[in-house]
Amino acid sequence: xxxxxxxxxxxxxxxxxxxxxxxxxxxxxxxxxxxxxxxxxxxxxxxxxxxxxxxxxxxxxxxxxxxxxxxxxxxxxxxxxxxxxxxxxxxxxxxxxxxxxxxxxxxxxxxxxxxxxxxxxxxxxxxxxxxxxxxxxxxxxxxxxxxxxxxxxxxxxxxxxxxxxxxxxxxxxxxxxxxxxxxxxxxxxxxxxxxxxxxxxxxxxxxxxxxxxxxxxxxxxxxxxxxxxxxxxxxxxxxxxxxxxxxxxxxxxxxxxxxxxxxxxxxxxxxxxxxxxxxxxxxxxxxxxxxxxxxxxxxxxxxxx
Numbered sequence: 426x427x428x429x430x431x432x433x434x435x436x437x438x439x440x441x442x443x444x445x446x447x448x449x450x451x452x453x454x455x456x457x458x459x460x461x462x463x464x465x466x467x468x469x470x471x472x473x474x475x476x477x478x479x480x481x482x483x484x485x486x487x488x489x490x491x492x493x494x495x496x497x498x499x500x501x502x503x504x505x506x507x508x509x510x511x512x513x514x515x516x517x518x519x520x521x522x523x524x525x526x527x528x529x530x531x532x533x534x535x536x537x538x539x540x541x542x543x544x545x546x547x548x549x550x551x552x553x554x555x556x557x558x559x560x561x562x563x564x565x566x567x568x569x570x571x572x573x574x575x576x577x578x579x580x581x582x583x584x585x586x587x588x589x590x591x592x593x594x595x596x597x598x599x600x601x602x603x604x605x606x607x608x609x610x611x612x613x614x615x616x617x618x619x620x621x622x623x624x625x626x627x628x629x630x631x632x633x634x635x636x637x638x639x640x641x642x643x644x645x646x647x648x649x650x651x652x653x654x655x656x657x658x659x660x661x662x663x664x665x666x667x668x669x670x671x672x673x674x675x676x677x678x679x680x681x682x683x684x685x686x687x688x689x690x691x692x693x694x695x696x697x698x699x700x701x702x703x704x705x706x707x708x709x710x711x712x713x714x715x716x717x718x719x720x721x722x723x724x725x726x727x728x729x730x
Contacts, residue, residue, distance in 0.1 A: 478637060482657040482682070485561045486637035492557045496550060503546065561638070564652045568619035570612060570688075573597075576622070576629035576642040576665070579672035583610045586621070590692050598695040602678060607714035609701055610663070611681045613688035614655050622649040630667035633680055639666045655682045662716035675720040681710065 480490040518526070571586040580602035590598045602608035612618050622631055624644040632639035640649050665676035683691065687708045694704035702712035 478634070481637040482635050482655050482659070482661070483638075483653045484656065485653055486635075488557050488560050489637055492553055495553065499546070499550065562651065564619060564650060565617055568652060569616035570618045572610065572612070572618060572620050574620055574622045574631055574642065575625065576631070576676075577625040578627070578670055579665075579676040580604075581608050581663075581676070581678045583608060583678075585692065590696070592696050593698065598692060600701045603719075605719050607717055607719055608678045609681050609705065609714055610678060611683060611688060611691050611701075611705070612655055613685040614658055614682050616685060616688075617652055617654055619652045620650060622651075623647075627669050628667050629665045629669050629676070631663070632666035633661050633663040635661040641667060655680075658682050658684065660711075660715050662714075672720070677714075677717040679714040679716050681705070683708070683710070 477490055477493045480487050573584040573586055575582040575584065582599060582601040584597045584599040586597055592598055600608045600610065620631070620640075622640060622642040624642045626644055628644065629642040630639050631642055636653060638651070638653070640651050642649065659682055661680045661682065663678040663680055665673055667673075669676070687710075690708045691704050694707045695701070699707065706712045
């Protein structure tokens, strides 16, 4: 009986090996299909950033990127040292006989080392985290552009609060979104932009993924604010990152970063009474959002899709 069982197991070994090979092949195929959707440049950026997105479009996002990369490198160095010590102990102190090895009750230098060293590592990481957070939250007393962000179910309003951005009626130039219109926020590059945030109803969250940053928008008398300097022209999609109700996923906007000269031309056009699409067209830019689009307000079509 034992011989027959051993023979059966021996005959099954090729089958098990084949199953393992098939499993590995399937895993490799899935990995190839998954990676085929990413360009090599995108994969390279992901590896360079250790999973963090691109460095962003502001000095604040660059600072956070550097903090992340530095922290991961420090963690890898600590990991390599710990793994090395583990394997060294496995080899150096493996069992060599039945004789009981020398028993040491304590080792004062080692105990001091593994008490002081972690404290130093944490202190360094805390220092760089605190300085980065302070830099990201820094707000200057005299920004170049001031924008009020007003969130409501389920869209956005942007009001330019600078003295030179008031219309003929004396009111600030503003842009409001609607169910059939994605609001476009035009900002200048290489200028300090201060955002004031407020909500008309519930908690929302102002999030532009390319900024690598988001900040909640609270109702009532709570006003959040933050400052950024966009250093790259382009169109960047913005979203609400706080679940705020039925159409939360449709609460999008677009940030259009332009040169300071084009920004002044845009504000001048708005002061003359042109709408946001007309003012964008007057400076040679697409009239409407190019990174996102309005949602269909017909519930029957939504349910059908």
